[in-house]
Amino acid sequence: MERSRRLGDESGAPYATLSESELRAVTTILRENDAFDDDDRIAYVGLAEPDRRLVRSGSPSPRRARAHILTFSTGTARTVIVDLSTRAVVETTRIEPTETGQVPLLQEEHALIREILLADDRWTSALELRGIDDASTVALAALSAGRFPIPGEDGRRMARVLGHHQPTPQTMPWAHPIDGLVAFVDLTAREVTDVVDTGVVDIPQESADYHVPGTFGPERTTQKPIVIQQPEGPSFTFDGDTISWEKWSLRIGYDMREGLILHDVGFEDAGRIRPILHRASIAEMLVPYGDPGPVRFWQNYFDTGEYLLGRLVNSLEIGCDCVGDITYLDVPIADARGDVKILPNAVCIHEEDAGVLWKHTEQFTGTTDVRRQRRLVISFFVTVGNYDYGFYWYLYLDGKIEFEAKATGLVFTAAFDERTSRFASELAPGLAAPYHQHLFCARLDMAVDDDASVVDEIDVTRVPRDDDNLHGTAIGFTATRLRTEQESGRRADASVDRTWRVSARDTRNRFGRPVSYVLAPEGKPVLMAQPDSVIASRARFATRDLWVTEYDPEQRYPAGELVNQSAGEQGIPEFIADDASIDGADLVLWHTFGLTHFPRTEDWPIMPVDTCGFVLRPHDFFDRNPTLDVPASADSCGCAHQAHTHASPEHHLQHHTVHPSAERR
Structure with missing residues (x-):
């Protein structure tokens, strides 16, 4: 089954994607105000998102668009802010390429x-x-x-x-x-x-x-054949661009630079929607190559900021890209001339079985209980030259949020010889694929119960022997509070299972513990280029797994607003320069993750999907397991509404003694 919807909510909600009519209005307003003519090209146009603090307070937030405009014949460029309500150009800023950078290609x-x-x-x-x-x-x-x-x-x-x-x-x-x-x-x-x-x-x-x-x-x-059927249709519903599924609620957005954006992500608990994320996106994607020779030393791509991967989206096909009962979202974007294009089937939404949610066979009651996990999948796929990338957001029944990037397509190639053998793999006779990385940066605008937040770095620890740990078997953890922005540049460490816990400053669960979500990184290498290299300077965000900043509506991109031919030390270095306190503030997490790719013969002539990502998991956010109300699956174990009993009550009473095997569990 296939359904289709058009993204772009005409309600004018603060974070709604610019609709087709609004995009047309942007071009008209620019022309009416002599801000756009036939020699000009629109390199980017998107929603100028309002300050979330104004939105939260109920203050009016004007509906505005931001555009980067290039004058084609002279190469001069400017940023223009358009107010859609007053039909006015409210701000124009000349772009100085030597100070910042160039507009996207x-x-x-x-x-x-x-x-x-x-x-x-x-x-x-x-x-x-x-x-x-x-x-x-x-x-x-x-x-x-x-x-x-x-x-x-x-x-x-x-x-x-x-x-x-x-x-x-x-x-x-x-x-x-x-x-x-x-x-x-x-x-x-x-x-x-x-x-x-x-x-x-x-x-x-x-x-x-x-x-x-x-x-x-x-x-x-x-x-x-494998057949996936949902005879009663999907479990999710739409209201404009807002989707509800199980206990989740969120607004889906799209931008020609970042692609898919999730707004106002929350989970229903005890009759109310509890906020988790104000906004989530993959704000940058960097592909640095490791061939230092005279022909390829410069190969370092910011696929988001330089190429606008959101406009390079594939039109997805049911049965190929997505399987099951699918809802597709068509996305409007403006082209360089200001004309609106509709990208069909750009975003895929479906739900799928995700294995066992929880299960137990209990010897004392003689019962077996099992529940199936399922997840909502929101995804899109882009092609950037030789590579193809899938971006998948997963929402689970138990409140977990997961992101997965899928890399496939073709590796970039070179000739294989004695020099390149040090920096590349031979995939076919005389054919090389240089070593490289795929590094993504997630911008996670946190809203744990809509409260000011704190971040603790959690490491597992061995507990020293003492009077309470005579046999040396105790384990524990340390929680280190991150207090300022410059302190927040952290590396992952799998040896201590390092995670970062984002807790509401003032909200507690029923045991008095702060409600929180934990960011669990994969902990793979970050940028491998030398710290004093040009690419490290332009992509300083990618030298750490985590940065935390105080929320600022103008701080949207980790490598800066203008990434094409950008000057160094923009983005994160500028954001943390004032070293603001992050101890009880509106917080944004910037998480770098990715793949280091030494191409294999199995990657040629086309690369099987490789993946990377991260997980956001509730920790003391709920008072108990939030999935106790999930019913059993009638078609999975034959125990639709009650636990399956394996033993009679008489048998249970006769054996109400702990078996030795149980002591070891």
């Missing part, structure tokens, strides 16, 4: 780069030296340039371009990298500023055309 700039390179003799001559007489058979990867001390580049709007040979339209070009060659392109001057050619390298020739049936042999015929 435009999709039409990729076509421009092709025109520029085809007209450049240095580029076409370099291709001819490699046996490629027709430059149009080269697939171009036009990539963000980063910001390096290269003479003449400061302040220019740049891209760097690598090529892969594609002799026929059906050829998978990533199998045939044209190595030893990179072009530097000025997008405003429309010229190639440099062609770096380190010498001819043989182009790998083995096919990777997995998309052509039969390339790698016949398909297997052994799979039997």
Whole structure:
């Protein structure tokens, strides 16, 4: 079963995604106020979210949009704030690229780069030296340039371009990298500023055309159908953009930069919705490569801030991307000309079985109880060049929140030789895939019972021998309060099962303990580049697993507002510069997590999904297990409404003695 809805609540709710009509109004207002003409391009437009403190107090919050606008012919750019109620431009700020950075790359700039390179003799001559007489058979990867001390580049709007040979339209070009060659392109001057050619390298020739049936042999015929049915439909309902499922309530939002956003996430307990998160998103995604050679030293991509991954979303298909009873959300976004596009089936929502929720066979009562876990899945998939990424938010019956990123697609390729063997894996004859990382940063705007919060770092500990621990068997934990923003830059540590507990400052459960949610990290490596490297400076957020800041509505992105060709030490370094107290404040958690990828032969020619993520788990948030009211599944164990009894009462009475095996449980 498949259903479809349009995201964009016309109610004007404070955090509702800009609707199709509102996006059209933004363009109209810009033109009416002489803030947008035919030489201009909209690099980004999204909701200018109101201060949550004003919203919480009930104060009026104007409905506004924020746009980054590039004047195409001059390369100058500005940020414009539009008020949709008054139909006015309320703020215009010139963007200084040397001080901050450039607006994101435009999709039409990729076509421009092709025109520029085809007209450049240095580029076409370099291709001819490699046996490629027709430059149009080269697939171009036009990539963000980063910001390096290269003479003449400061302040220019740049891209760097690598090529892969594609002799026929059906050829998978990533199998045939044209190595030893990179072009530097000025997008405003429309010229190639440099062609770096380190010498001819043989182009790998083995096919990777997995998309052509039969390339790698016949398909297997052994799979039997798996059918997932919900004959009564899904258990969730919509009210505008707000979804209710089991005891969960939240508003779904979407942004062309961040993609999926969850607002006002809460859980019903004792007849009221208890807040957990004001806002949750994956605010940045960084892919730093580890090949330091002259052709690829600059390869470090901020897929969110430089490419706007939210606009690169896939249109999902039932039975392929999502299975079961599916509700899809269509998403409106504005293109560079200000026209509104509808991205169909951008967000997938469904529920699925998630194994055993809880289970026990009790010898004294002779009963067995088991309940099934299920989860609500809210997801979207994007394609950023060679890689594809899935973003999955899971909400569980027991109050747990989980995020999972799925990485698949094709690894970026190079030629394999003696030099690259130190920094890359050989996946096919002469074909290399450089080592790299996929690092994500979640922005978690916490609202544990809508109270001011504190954060404690929790480590498990061995308890020293003393009069209370004569045999040395005790275990315990330490709780270290994080008190200021600069103190909050923390590393995960699996050896002590380190977690971070976010507790309401003033709210207690029935035992007098603070109600809290715990962030459980996976604890994999953060950014591996040297601390004094350019990429570490531009992505300082990625050098720690956790940062905590006092809420500020202007602090939305961990690497700063303008990431393309950004100056260093923006974002998190600026946010924590005043070292504000986080001991009893409105708090935002910034959590970096991800994968360090040393490509395997199994990753070629297409990579099976690899995953990473984190969990937010209630800790003393509820007074008891919140799933005691979950009914048994009639079709799973034959015990629909009562525990299944294995022994008669007489048998139970005769054996009301602890069996030795029970003592060891």
